[in-house]
Each structure stands twice: as C-alpha cells, then as structure tokens.
Amino acid sequence: MSLKRKAIALVSGGLDSMLAVKVVQEQGIEVEGVNFYTGFCVEGHTHAIRKKDAKKEKRNNALWVAETLGIKLHIEDISEEYKDIVINPKHGYGQNLNPCLDCKVFMVNQAQLMLNRARDLADDGGFDFIITGEVIGQRPKSQRKETMPLIARESGATDRLLRPLCAKNLPPTLPELEGWVNRDELHDFSGRNRKPQMELAAKYGLDEYAQPAGGCCFLTDKSYSDKLSDLWQARGERRYELDDIMLLKVGRHLRPKENFKMIISREEGENRFLEGYRKAFTHLVCTSHPGPLTLIDGDPSEDDLKLAARISTRFSKAREATEATVEIHYKGGVVKPLNIKPMSANDVKPEWHI
Amino acid sequence: MNTDAVHTATLDTRGLLCPMPVIKTQNKIKTMENGETLLVIATDPGVKQDIPTWCRINGHEVLDISEKQLDILISIKVER
Numbered sequence: 001m002s003l004k005r006k007a008i009a010l011v012s013g014g015l016d017s018m019l020a021v022k023v024v025q026e027q028g029i030e031v032e033g034v035n036f037y038t039g040f041c042v043e044g045h046t047h048a049i050r051k052k053d054a055k056k057e058k059r060n061n062a063l064w065v066a067e068t069l070g071i072k073l074h075i076e077d078i079s080e081e082y083k084d085i086v087i088n089p090k091h092g093y094g095q096n097l098n099p100c101l102d103c104k105v106f107m108v109n110q111a112q113l114m115l116n117r118a119r120d121l122a123d124d125g126g127f128d129f130i131i132t133g134e135v136i137g138q139r140p141k142s143q144r145k146e147t148m149p150l151i152a153r154e155s156g157a158t159d160r161l162l163r164p165l166c167a168k169n170l171p172p173t174l175p176e177l178e179g180w181v182n183r184d185e186l187h188d189f190s191g192r193n194r195k196p197q198m199e200l201a202a203k204y205g206l207d208e209y210a211q212p213a214g215g216c217c218f219l220t221d222k223s224y225s226d227k228l229s230d231l232w233q234a235r236g237e238r239r240y241e242l243d244d245i246m247l248l249k250v251g252r253h254l255r256p257k258e259n260f261k262m263i264i265s266r267e268e269g270e271n272r273f274l275e276g277y278r279k280a281f282t283h284l285v286c287t288s289h290p291g292p293l294t295l296i297d298g299d300p301s302e303d304d305l306k307l308a309a310r311i312s313t314r315f316s317k318a319r320e321a322t323e324a325t326v327e328i329h330y331k332g333g334v335v336k337p338l339n340i341k342p343m344s345a346n347d348v349k350p351e352w353h354i
Numbered sequence: 355m356n357t358d359a360v361h362t363a364t365l366d367t368r369g370l371l372c373p374m375p376v377i378k379t380q381n382k383i384k385t386m387e388n389g390e391t392l393l394v395i396a397t398d399p400g401v402k403q404d405i406p407t408w409c410r411i412n413g414h415e416v417l418d419i420s421e422k423q424l425d426i427l428i429s430i431k432v433e434r
C-alpha cells in the first residue's frame with residue numbers, strides 16, 4: 001500500500017480554501033488546516049462588540065470549516081510579526097491598505113516552516129505539501145498569473161505549493177509530478193466569476209459557507225484603511241499596537257483638530273467595549289443626560305477638551321438641550337465636571353469624520 | 355464545579371476577543387497531559403461557540419459551560 005500523503009492547508013474560513021481542502025481530500029490526501037490571526041481578521045470581533053449583532057450566531061468560520069471537513073486546525077497568532085507586513089510591504093498595497101501579496105507570501109512561508117518542523121520531528125509523519133484556495137485572476141493584485149510563482153518562490157514553498165482550484169492553469173507541482181494527486185482531477189478556475197466555486201460546492205453538498213465580500217480582512221475596507229492612515233499621519237510614524245487596530249473597528253471616529261481624535265461609542269455594546277479602555281485614555285462622560293462614552297486619543301488642550309465635550313454631547317440625549325454637564329476623566333484619574341452647550345448639528349463639520 | 359480549585363490549570367482570557375481566547379486555550383492545552391482539566395475564563399460570548407468547536411475538532415471534552423455575571427467559564431478535559 002502506498003504511503004498516505006499529508007497536506008497542510010491555509011484555511012481562511014471562506015469558500016475557496018474550503019473547496020481546495022475538499023478537492024485534495026477526495027484524492028485520499030490527509031489534510032490539516034492552519035489559520036492565521038493577523039489582528040485585522042473580520043472574524044468575530046465587531047459582531048462580538050456590537051449589541052445589535054448580539055443575537056446573531058457568532059462563530060469562527062475557520063473552525064467551522066475545519067469541523068465540517070473533519071480536519072484538525074491550528075490557529076496561529078501572527079499579529080506581532082504581521083505588523084512589519086502592513087507597515088512596510090515589499091510589494092505594496094492593493095486598493096486600500098491591504099498588503100495581499102506580501103501577506104500571502106508570509107502565510108505560505110509560515111506553513112512551509114510548519115512543514116519543515118513537522119518533518120524534523122521523527123515521530124510525526126510530517127506534511128508533504130501545502131495547499132491554498134487561490135484562484136488566478138480573482139484578486140487584481142495578489143492573485144494574478146505572475147504572482148503565483150512569486151508566492152511559491154518567495155515563501156520558500158516552491159513546488160510543494162499546490163492550488164487545487166487553478167492548478168491546471170499552472171505548471172505541475174511536486175504533488176502532481178509524484179502522482180500523490182491526480183492533476184486531471186484538479187481545476188482550472190480563473191477570474192472573478194464565482195460560479196464554478198458555487199457549482200463545486202453544490203456538487204460536494206456544501207450548502208452553507210461564508211462569503212466575505214472583498215477580502216478576508218479589514219484592510220480591504222476603505223473606511224477602515226482611512227482610519228489607519230489617519231492614525232499614522234497623526235502620529236507622524238507608521239506604527240500600531242494591537243489595541244489601536246481594535247479601536248479602529250469600534251465607534252465613530254472624529255478628528256476635529258490635528259492634535260486629537262475622538263472615539264464615540266454608537267451603542268451599548270460599543271460602550272461596554274470602550275469602557276475597557278477607560279484607564280488608558282482621557283475620556284468624557286455626560287452626567288446630565290444619557291450619552292455615549294467618548295475616548296480622546298492624542299494630546300488635547302483644555303480648550304480642545306471643551307470642544308470635544310460639546311461635540312460628544314451632540315451624540316447624546318442632550319443634543320437639543322441648552323446646557324449639559326460632562327465629566328472629563330483625565331488619564332491620571334482626576335475628574336473635572338464641565339458645563340457646556342451641546343454643539344448644533346450644522347457645526348459638526350463633515351470633514352471631522354474619519 | 356467551576357472553581358479554580360478542582361482544575362489542573364486556569365486560563366484567564368477576560369477582555370480578549372475571539373479568536374484570541376481560542377488561540378490561548380489551544381496553546382495552553384498543548385502543554386498539558388491527558389486527563390488534566392483546564393478552566394477557561396472569558397468575556398467574549400463568541401467563546402461559547404468557538405471553544406466547544408475547537409474541542410470537538412481536537413478531541414478534547416467540554417465538561418461544563420457556565421456564566422457568572424459577565425464571566426463565561428468553560429471547563430475542559432484534555433484527551434490525548
């Protein structure tokens with residue numbers, strides 16, 4: 001009997017990687033999945049934060065895919081190492097701040113390292129190759145015909161990287177040449193048309209799957225990328241901490257002046273989430289009327305805080321009142337009450353919204 | 355049942371959002387032996403779904419899930 005070959009699959013939680021796994025599983029390959037947490041993943045987060053989504057079923061799609069396909073899944077936290085990719089992508093960005101090409105190279109390289117590690121451990125059978133759900137032409141920047149060999153080369157995976165969904169459009173890889181998988185039963189998908197994937201899903205009886213619009217992470221989102229650019233510009237350097245990028249997903253962000261930004265919660269769930277950051281930020285709480293929690297990021301003067309208080313009450317029940325009381329909680333713990341007149345709608349400049 | 359005392363180890367993931375609690379659970383369990391028990395404390399409601407799924411995939415047993423005020427407590431038995 002021939003040796004059972006093993007593959008490690010990049011599992012994002014979306015349909016393409018799910019199908020890629022299924023295609024090689026059908027050929028008798030044993031598959032384990034790996035999913036990378038970059039800090040920008042769409043998974044969970046905002047749903048977990050916002051109350052209006054609280055009733056929706058929350059699940060991690062990568063885990064769900066793994067369970068559906070009956071494979072093991074390793075989830076790796078790469079958020080620290082990933083900063084370098086976002087801040088300084090060798091191959092540049094896509095439409096927004098998404099460094100898709102570098103990201104892919106990085107992830108395949110991580111899988112390659114896992115493959116090497118597993119091989120070194122004699123007791124583990126090891127992995128023979130890596131699979132991804134990439135499709136030529138699906139993404140304008142990272143999934144082009146020229147980028148496929150580039151990802152294979154720069155990641156170090158070379159001919160051990162198989163893309164089951166578009167393999168027939170690419171030169172044969174080691175698993176095909178060695179006969180571990182039958183090239184004839186792989187696919188030749190290309191372009192942005194999703195129909196072949198849906199048909200294949202139907203053929204496999206997979207009728208429920210996640211369809212992320214645009215991409216697998218927040219960096220493909222314009223408004224998110226705008227907030228990140230604003231953060232970098234305000235700080236005068238391209239740098240971020242994990243908390244920064246979490247906060248970019250939550251609340252209304254307004255920058256009335258260059259030296260400070262306001263993060264205003266939009267509802268109860270966000271309020272609760274932002275409360276976790278109270279100690280780290282100067283923040284505003286309206287005490288005379290029900291209203292949102294507002295965090296202040298940056299270096300505001302006393303006058304700036306007064307302006308911020310007037311703006312934040314615009315988003316509270318005090319918006320029509322002639323006077324409201326706002327407590328300024330300074331970062332060090334000092335609290336100062338302030339009586340102000342809530343700003344009128346017309347005075348909140350559209351360009352303040354980030 | 356869900357107290358620190360009866361578990362081999364406790365993992366506090368309060369304030370972290372999914373998938374971080376799952377990743378921490380995974381990494382902690384990697385260091386544990388068959389039959390040992392882990393108590394995970396979390397605040398993201400997503401864990402009620404994700405940690406049991408992760409356990410099913412990897413063959414560990416969820417002994418109990420309970421809530422105490424804002425904390426979610428998940429008790430897991432490591433199976434190797």
Ligand code: SF4
Pocket residue numbers: 038098099100101103104215216217218219220
């Ligand atoms: S969308 Fe995000 S996670 Fe997906 S390849 Fe691009 S940068 Fe990476």
